[in-house]
Amino acid sequence: MGETFQPSEFANLALIVYIADFVSRKQDKIKMLVEGFLPGVCMLGVTVLLILLQPDLGTVIALGSVVLIMLFVAGVRGKYILTLLLSSLPALYFLVFSVPYRRARILAFLNPWLDPKGMGFQIIQSQIAIGSGGLFGRGLGHSQQKLFYLPAAHTDFIFSIIGEELGLVGTLGIIILFMIFIQQGLKVIKDSQDRFGYFLALGLILMISLKGIINIGVSCGAFPTKGLPLPFISYGGSSLIFDMVSLGILINIARCGEYP
Numbered sequence: 001m002g003e004t005f006q007p008s009e010f011a012n013l014a015l016i017v018y019i020a021d022f023v024s025r026k027q028d029k030i031k032m033l034v035e036g037f038l039p040g041v042c043m044l045g046v047t048v049l050l051i052l053l054q055p056d057l058g059t060v061i062a063l064g065s066v067v068l069i070m071l072f073v074a075g076v077r078g079k080y081i082l083t084l085l086l087s088s089l090p091a092l093y094f095l096v097f098s099v100p101y102r103r104a105r106i107l108a109f110l111n112p113w114l115d116p117k118g119m120g121f122q123i124i125q126s127q128i129a130i131g132s133g134g135l136f137g138r139g140l141g142h143s144q145q146k147l148f149y150l151p152a153a154h155t156d157f158i159f160s161i162i163g164e165e166l167g168l169v170g171t172l173g174i175i176i177l178f179m180i181f182i183q184q185g186l187k188v189i190k191d192s193q194d195r196f197g198y199f200l201a202l203g204l205i206l207m208i209s210l211k212g213i214i215n216i217g218v219s220c221g222a223f224p225t226k227g228l229p230l231p232f233i234s235y236g237g238s239s240l241i242f243d244m245v246s247l248g249i250l251i252n253i254a255r256c257g258e259y260p
Helices: 005-027 034-052 057-074 078-097 100-110 121-132 158-190 194-221 238-257
Strands: none
Touching: 005 034, 005 057, 005 194, 005 238, 034 078, 057 078, 057 194, 078 100, 100 121, 100 194, 121 158, 121 194, 158 194, 158 238, 194 238
16 A cells, blocks of 8 residues: 555645635635635645655646635635736746656647657557447457557556447446536535535535546547546546545535535
């Protein structure tokens, strides 16, 4: 367990809990810059710096998006968030293009056939896997791409293997399941009995949903490779553990909403 544990997964959950508690306590001051916006952003900044030491830029982008959406929904002024986003663009540019493998991922995303046996290999093989599945797929367990062709077939690119083995029907089934999860999650948020439960549910649902959207988008070639697993489906690891913990928290919030 010690070799597979990723501190960033714990940091995601811890920060979402903190932001939910912060905005629920600072309801009357949330529109203020110093007392309502800066404390949450400073905590986000510290967490982001620690995650970047792993390094894990994909998790940073997902977590930052979740926290800013939570703050915006809580009532933080849009101009504060917009200013933060604009001021962070140079840092994001530096983080991407100063690191060779990240820069190569962006270039491979723009045109994977420039380096089909190098950085473009994953995207090309992922699209081949999805495309070769057709309508009903090759059959469960009969994927060929996972046999030395598609790296991380059981984690980052599991959606591609589902597409190859179960076809369009299987991939649409996964997407529909996530849509149901989001729809049920919105009901949990709506029925929350207090602000803390409301924002905690919002943050957890956003995080799980965003990871799912990014993973599926990467598999289809719509986003650059991020290295984020598909929630509840990718094999093992600390990501699955904390996704299940998050789901347990959501179930408890839903139960409290049913019995006020």
